[in-house]
Amino acid sequence: MSSIIQLLPDHVANQIAAGEVVQRPASVVKELLENAVDAKATDIKLIIKDAGKALVQVIDNGAGMSITDARLCFERHATSKIRLAEDLFSLGTKGFRGEALASIAAIAHVELKTKQDQEELGTQIVIEGSKFISQEAAVLPKGTSFAVKNLFFNIPARRNFLKSDTVEYRHIVDEFQRVALAHSNIHFTFYHNGSEMFNLPASTLRQRVVNVFAGKTNEKLVPVQEETEIVTIHGFVSKPEFAKKSRGEQFFFVNDRFIKSGYLHHAIMAAYDGILKDGAQPSYFLYLDVPPNAIDINIHPTKTEIKFDDEHAMYAILRASIKHSLGQFNIAPVLDFDRDANLDTPYSFKDLEGATPTIQVDRTFNPFSDDKVNRHYSGGSNTTYKKPAATSSWESLYVGLDKEEEFVATSGIEFENEMITASLFNDGEVEQTVQNTYQIHRKYIVSPIKSGMVIVDQQRAHQRVLYEQFLTNMTVHQASSQQLLFPLELYFSTTEMELIADLKLSLVNTGFVFDDSYTEHVVINGIPVNVVESEVSILLEQLLSDLQDGIPENSFSQNDSIAKSMSRSLAVKTGTSLTIKEQENLVNGLFACKEPNVSPFQKPTFITMRVEDIDKKFAV
Numbered sequence: 001m002s003s004i005i006q007l008l009p010d011h012v013a014n015q016i017a018a019g020e021v022v023q024r025p026a027s028v029v030k031e032l033l034e035n036a037v038d039a040k041a042t043d044i045k046l047i048i049k050d051a052g053k054a055l056v057q058v059i060d061n062g063a064g065m066s067i068t069d070a071r072l073c074f075e076r077h078a079t080s081k082i083r084l085a086e087d088l089f090s091l092g093t094k095g096f097r098g099e100a101l102a103s104i105a106a107i108a109h110v111e112l113k114t115k116q117d118q119e120e121l122g123t124q125i126v127i128e129g130s131k132f133i134s135q136e137a138a139v140l141p142k143g144t145s146f147a148v149k150n151l152f153f154n155i156p157a158r159r160n161f162l163k164s165d166t167v168e169y170r171h172i173v174d175e176f177q178r179v180a181l182a183h184s185n186i187h188f189t190f191y192h193n194g195s196e197m198f199n200l201p202a203s204t205l206r207q208r209v210v211n212v213f214a215g216k217t218n219e220k221l222v223p224v225q226e227e228t229e230i231v232t233i234h235g236f237v238s239k240p241e242f243a244k245k246s247r248g249e250q251f252f253f254v255n256d257r258f259i260k261s262g263y264l265h266h267a268i269m270a271a272y273d274g275i276l277k278d279g280a281q282p283s284y285f286l287y288l289d290v291p292p293n294a295i296d297i298n299i300h301p302t303k304t305e306i307k308f309d310d311e312h313a314m315y316a317i318l319r320a321s322i323k324h325s326l327g328q329f330n331i332a333p334v335l336d337f338d339r340d341a342n343l344d345t346p347y348s349f350k351d352l353e354g355a356t357p358t359i360q361v362d363r364t365f366n367p368f369s370d371d372k373v374n375r376h377y378s379g380g381s382n383t384t385y386k387k388p389a390a391t392s393s394w395e396s397l398y399v400g401l402d403k404e405e406e407f408v409a410t411s412g413i414e415f416e417n418e419m420i421t422a423s424l425f426n427d428g429e430v431e432q433t434v435q436n437t438y439q440i441h442r443k444y445i446v447s448p449i450k451s452g453m454v455i456v457d458q459q460r461a462h463q464r465v466l467y468e469q470f471l472t473n474m475t476v477h478q479a480s481s482q483q484l485l486f487p488l489e490l491y492f493s494t495t496e497m498e499l500i501a502d503l504k505l506s507l508v509n510t511g512f513v514f515d516d517s518y519t520e521h522v523v524i525n526g527i528p529v530n531v532v533e534s535e536v537s538i539l540l541e542q543l544l545s546d547l548q549d550g551i552p553e554n555s556f557s558q559n560d561s562i563a564k565s566m567s568r569s570l571a572v573k574t575g576t577s578l579t580i581k582e583q584e585n586l587v588n589g590l591f592a593c594k595e596p597n598v599s600p601f602q603k604p605t606f607i608t609m610r611v612e613d614i615d616k617k618f619a620v
């Protein structure tokens with residue numbers, strides 16, 4: 001009888017292996033980022049197009065490869081990271097199986113550019129479906145760039161299996177965040193379709209976490225630190241009052257590798273026992289360092305499970321150290337779930353520079369009051385009116401960051417030492433009956449201030465006011481909505497319905513009430529108070545088009561995008577004439593904002609002119 005067994009050709013073997021290593025664009029992102037980290041890069045750029053379906057590129061400034069290595073790295077089981085089986089027990093790198101690049105090259109178009117520091121010239125290689133297309137010497141910067149295009153071009157079934165861009169993008173963000181959180185000493189940037197999604201300078205761990213998740217993150221972190229013989233633990237857990245309804249920001253890293261562990265998760269939940277509302281989920285960012293030989297490294301590199309030698313001890317140590325941290329920071333006794341949400345900082349800003357607010361206006365200030373003591377917002381002991389909620393815990397945003405030099409005051413517009421305070425419309429010299437705002441060209445509102453005058457762009461100012469209102473409502477879950485007499489029925493495409501489903505929670509937090517018994521179309525029973533019924537469909541339409549590049553991964557950015565989009569839709573436009581009352585409200589509202597200087601789209605909202613400047617113009 002003739003024999004029937006054959007050895008598979010390499011490219012077939014690679015394609016099969018690829019099925020395991022590369023499930024989706026995010027897998028490529030993970031492998032390339034990890035290789036860049038292994039190459040000791042200090043600066044890593046991730047560039048993707050169409051959620052990675054068209055392009056995943058990683059550029060690093062690491063060690064680079066020699067001509068031979070550049071060619072060899074695409075071979076299966078080609079790795080520089082282990083030589084002997086024993087090396088597996090002292091693994092310090094992410095990769096070691098030498099499979100990733102061979103797999104990726106089997107199912108995509110790959111362009112490699114790489115140069116070692118000491119070399120004059122680098123190497124450029126194009127490989128498509130395991131076939132070498134070209135190799136040439138080229139003038140290149142130190143480091144390596146892998147561009148992976150047209151993933152699964154030769155496996156249509158696989159390609160068709162990919163989910164929507166939104167979903168694939170989210171997987172990529174997951175992988176990116178995991179690598180970025182594991183290596184805060186590396187500068188990461190991430191671009192999607194030409195827009196910068198993340199820019200994370202090398203920093204402390206705390207700051208990395210804050211930069212990745214923004215929002216109130218810094219305020220909610222409690223440090224964890226524990227050293228024992230079998231494990232060193234460091235990182236952060238969130239204060240219980242910041243617990244969320246859904247699991248999200250929960251990260252374990254073992255020896256700087258992201259892992260999932262239901263068992264260790266349980267240990268953390270046990271530490272929070274009794275201080276969390278039912279079903280609430282804490283955030284955690286925990287880094288466990290164990291001797292490499294104490295874990296089972298024979299794990300599949302793309303899997304994130306791990307096995308410890310002594311799981312029970314690990315559980316007990318983890319639980320105890322978190323309990324200790326929560327106790328030490330006095331978290332447990334001050335718990336009060338029903339406290340007034342107004343007293344919290346409602347949210348913060350992603351790109352906040354950490355400027356000390358120079359403008360603070362008290363909305364409750366009564367301009368007709370004669371009581372001069374109350375006039376200035378000084379925070380001093382003789383200030384009798386209620387401190388505006390929005391500024392109540394400003395400083396606490398920076399707890400622990402105060403030593404970081406990046407966080408110096410960089411407020412764009414300085415009002416000298418004089419605050420535009422409650423005295424904005426009443427500095428004693430001006431009669432209360434005098435009109436204090438003037439609209440010009442249905443575009444700007446001009447108002448005298450102590451030092452001169454302020455000119456406010458009405459559209460941008462209103463965007464800012466609405467944006468902060470929406471964000472506040474979304475984060476503190478206290479938006480009020482108006483019940484509709486007749487439910488609104490809106491129809492969207494399937495992709496749009498998917499998007500809306502993803503955004504539902506945030507939309508509900510702005511004041512929308514959905515009838516969840518409908519899945520084919522959207523039925524709305526209630527809308528936010530500041531929205532007019534006839535605007536709802538335009539509002540959602542605009543929102544969907546603003547978000548078509550994908551819904552941001554973390555809930556802060558999601559809220560942020562919704563707030564931006566809605567503020568743009570709803571703000572008064574240039575060309576609208578405003579009553580004096582409306583003008584005053586707008587100006588007051590603007591200066592009560594946390595970041596009055598710019599619109600949500602980073603455009604200036606107002607300018608000031610000092611009397612001296614005006615004087616100078618007349619002095620000619």
Ligand code: ADP
Pocket residue numbers: 031035036039060062063064065073078079080081094095096097098099100101102143144
């Ligand atoms: P592994 O990471 O498991 O070793 P890979 O297929 O991911 O396998 O990579 C193969 C080899 O290619 C690596 O061992 C490394 O020597 C080299 N390599 C891959 N990416 C880079 C990079 N960005 N910089 C320098 N060398 C790299």
Ligand code: MG
Pocket residue numbers: 031034035094095096100101
């Ligand atoms: Mg690798």
